[in-house]
Amino acid sequence: MKFTTLEAKTVVVPAENIDTDQIIPARYLKAVTKDGLGEGLFRDWRYNEDGTPKADFPLNKPESKGAEILIAGDNFGCGSSREHAPWALTQYGFRAVVSTSFADIFKGNSLKNGLLPIIVDSDTHKELVANPGMTLKVDLKSATLTLPSGKSVTFPIDPFAQQMLLDGVDELGYMLQQDAAIQAFEAKRVGSVNTLQ
Amino acid sequence: MSKPRTIVEKIWDSHVVAQHPGAPALLFIDLHLAHEVTSPQAFDELRKRGLKVRRPDLTIATMDHSTPTSSRDLPVLDANGAAQLAQMEKNCAEFGIRLYNRMNDHQGIVHVIGPEQGLTQPGMTIVCGDSHTATHGAFGALAFGIGTSQVGHVFATQCLLQQPSKSYEIRVDGQLKPGVTAKDIILAVIAKIGIGGGTECVFEFTGSAIRSLSMEERMTICNMSIEGGARAGLVAPDDTTYQYLANREYGPKGADFDAAVARWKQLPTDEGATYAHRLVIDASTLEPMVTFGTNPGMGIAISENIPDPAAHTGSQKMDLEKALHYMDLKPNVPLKGHPINVVFVGSCTNSRISDLRAAAAVIKGRKVSPNVRMMVVPGSQQVKKQAEAEGLDKIFREAGADFREAGCSMCLAMNGDQLSPGEYCVSTSNRNFEGRQGKGGRTFLASPQTAAASAVMGVVADVRTLL
Ligand code: SF4
Numbered sequence: 001m002k003f004t005t006l007e008a009k010t011v012v013v014p015a016e017n018i019d020t021d022q023i024i025p026a027r028y029l030k031a032v033t034k035d036g037l038g039e040g041l042f043r044d045w046r047y048n049e050d051g052t053p054k055a056d057f058p059l060n061k062p063e064s065k066g067a068e069i070l071i072a073g074d075n076f077g078c079g080s081s082r083e084h085a086p087w088a089l090t091q092y093g094f095r096a097v098v099s100t101s102f103a104d105i106f107k108g109n110s111l112k113n114g115l116l117p118i119i120v121d122s123d124t125h126k127e128l129v130a131n132p133g134m135t136l137k138v139d140l141k142s143a144t145l146t147l148p149s150g151k152s153v154t155f156p157i158d159p160f161a162q163q164m165l166l167d168g169v170d171e172l173g174y175m176l177q178q179d180a181a182i183q184a185f186e187a188k189r190v191g192s193v194n195t196l197q
Numbered sequence: 198m199s200k201p202r203t204i205v206e207k208i209w210d211s212h213v214v215a216q217h218p219g220a221p222a223l224l225f226i227d228l229h230l231a232h233e234v235t236s237p238q239a240f241d242e243l244r245k246r247g248l249k250v251r252r253p254d255l256t257i258a259t260m261d262h263s264t265p266t267s268s269r270d271l272p273v274l275d276a277n278g279a280a281q282l283a284q285m286e287k288n289c290a291e292f293g294i295r296l297y298n299r300m301n302d303h304q305g306i307v308h309v310i311g312p313e314q315g316l317t318q319p320g321m322t323i324v325c326g327d328s329h330t331a332t333h334g335a336f337g338a339l340a341f342g343i344g345t346s347q348v349g350h351v352f353a354t355q356c357l358l359q360q361p362s363k364s365y366e367i368r369v370d371g372q373l374k375p376g377v378t379a380k381d382i383i384l385a386v387i388a389k390i391g392i393g394g395g396t397e398c399v400f401e402f403t404g405s406a407i408r409s410l411s412m413e414e415r416m417t418i419c420n421m422s423i424e425g426g427a428r429a430g431l432v433a434p435d436d437t438t439y440q441y442l443a444n445r446e447y448g449p450k451g452a453d454f455d456a457a458v459a460r461w462k463q464l465p466t467d468e469g470a471t472y473a474h475r476l477v478i479d480a481s482t483l484e485p486m487v488t489f490g491t492n493p494g495m496g497i498a499i500s501e502n503i504p505d506p507a508a509h510t511g512s513q514k515m516d517l518e519k520a521l522h523y524m525d526l527k528p529n530v531p532l533k534g535h536p537i538n539v540v541f542v543g544s545c546t547n548s549r550i551s552d553l554r555a556a557a558a559v560i561k562g563r564k565v566s567p568n569v570r571m572m573v574v575p576g577s578q579q580v581k582k583q584a585e586a587e588g589l590d591k592i593f594r595e596a597g598a599d600f601r602e603a604g605c606s607m608c609l610a611m612n613g614d615q616l617s618p619g620e621y622c623v624s625t626s627n628r629n630f631e632g633r634q635g636k637g638g639r640t641f642l643a644s645p646q647t648a649a650a651s652a653v654m655g656v657v658a659d660v661r662t663l664l
Binding site for chain 1: 214215219220221223225227228234235237238241242246248251253254255256257262263275277278280281284293294295315316318320326327328342343344345346347349350353354355356358360392393396397423426428447448449457460492512515516519609610611618628630631632633636637
């Protein structure tokens with residue numbers, strides 16, 4: 001999925017260590033497609049027992065409507081490797097998540113789905129958390145995040161993933177082009193299992 | 198002389214297929230494990246692009262996550278779960294992958310069956326669409342959890358694009374005291390470094406305490422590397438490893454085995470190799486551990502009090518307050534003695550035969566408290582069979598526990614085995630996140646021994662009082 005620039009409103013869920021079981025509970029993982037996961041996003045934080053929305057959960061506030069950038073606490077996305085987490089976030093409408101750090105697998109999964117994990121310093125993070133609903137500008141090419149005040153910060157991003165997102169291509173295409181190298185490697189490989197035996 | 202290398206660097210170097218400037222390394226994958234939950238969308242991607250599975254011979258699939266652990270004679274009642282299992286059958290048949298389905302004698306939790314069948318071997322790169330793939334690191338393999346897109350990449354190319362990791366040595370020396378287990382070591386490590394402490398790292402567990410552990414105990418430790426935020430965790434192979442692997446179904450045999458051992462002996466980290474981080478722990482100072490909160494880093498020794506958020510500031514304080522609120526616990530009192538409703542012995546952390554033996558040893562001749570529902574879920578059909586051969590099933594049943602078919606079960610509660618809202622569970626699994634074991638359920642992570650003792654006492658218990 002292509003990503004170049006984004007100008008969008010934020011919504012803040014400030015908890016630290018938001019794990020993938022909160023982002024998308026396991027009972028939503030029985031699907032065999034990627035569809036309909038947006039509904040399960042933050043399900044148990046978003047809804048009451050009887051299925052009515054919890055009024056005080058940030059995503060449910062009227063002013064959060066249309067927010068495409070999620071501001072979250074440290075170590076976002078820890079826990080399982082389920083790619084259902086970024087699928088749920090993008091289906092809900094998010095294009096970027098901003099935190100002070102991300103769990104490794106979640107970060108990798110997000111980049112493959114056009115969901116940009118943006119790491120900021122703790123001062124910038126505090127400012128973003130304190131001011132929900134800000135409109136932020138993201139420019140992926142220069143890897144910068146600009147606040148309404150004009151303050152601009154750069155964020156770290158793996159240059160390869162960055163290029164893939166800018167070009168809107170996926171890694172598998174690049175990998176399939178390496179067929180000759182893979183064949184050469186296979187030819188000299190020793191010690192192997194054969195599960196089909 | 199060449200530069201001294203860690204075991205991780207050695208495995209990495211020998212698996213790089215290509216490395217282009219500005220791109221991650223293309224790493225060859227020796228073994229790909231698949232299960233029903235994280236693979237369907239990857240198979241779809243293959244179909245969409247008209248691709249095959251490149252190396253079905255290096256791929257194996259099982260059913261574990263949404264698989265019922267009730268009698269295999271009963272149909273799968275949950276329509277979505279049944280559909281997912283049916284899709285797995287269809288996908289594996291279409292792409293030529295060997296599948297251990299629900300009726301197969303080799304079925305079980307993906308991280309339990311790999312080692313027990315000898316598929317998992319030292320020096321390998323192993324991946325699975327599952328974050329606990331690090332379990333296989335116990336054999337000195339580099340084993341990563343991957344997302345579904347990457348599952349598709351490996352199906353199509355048998356390779357993974359990967360950035361190098363930092364090495365993090367976790368050195369555990371000294372001798373464990375009675376009642377203290379491998380699970381307590383890893384819970385203590387995570388309590389120390391926090392659940393993000395190992396981000397971008399691979400843990401290498403070293404030291405005399407690790408060396409004296411069995412393979413199954415090493416698996417328990419490596420299994421929870423992800424709970425410390427690491428990409429993988431491993432233990433360099435030694436005689437314990439080679440003995441375990443001799444004569445396993447898919448392992449090398451005869452002269453091939455000797456040749457393999459000679460190769461495996463080259464793997465351990467060289468003298469003088471450097472680590473980016475190091476943690477040293479004295480095993481003799483450890484007690485049985487138990488978690489009180491809503492992430493695996495919120496662990497205390499059984500004799501300690503639940504921490505007070507007021508003693509902390511900022512986001513740490515918030516985190517603790519939120520956790521204690523969810524768990525409905527008070528600070529500054531022991532967790533020991535807190536009433537419980539459920540005990541779960543199972544999961545890829547602690548469902549192997551030695552775990553079942555340890556729990557049975559505590560339970561034997563005693564009864565599960567009338568207030569407690571205890572579930573024992575073997576990690577695989579093979580473990581179940583062995584447990585039955587040893588009469589462990591009888592010990593559990595006579596004590597009033599439920600002994601079930603193999604699977605993930607109440608570790609993630611997607612197969613119908615789950616807590617009711619508000620229930621407290623002592624669980625031998627690896628995650629105590631909100632709702633992990635069922636919506637509104639509350640989890641205390643602990644060792645099989647602690648779990649069994651708690652089942653008997655009806656409260657969070659110190660197993661040492663029953664030894
Ligand atoms: S037992 Fe639990 S942690 Fe292990 S693979 Fe199954 S769901 Fe994942």
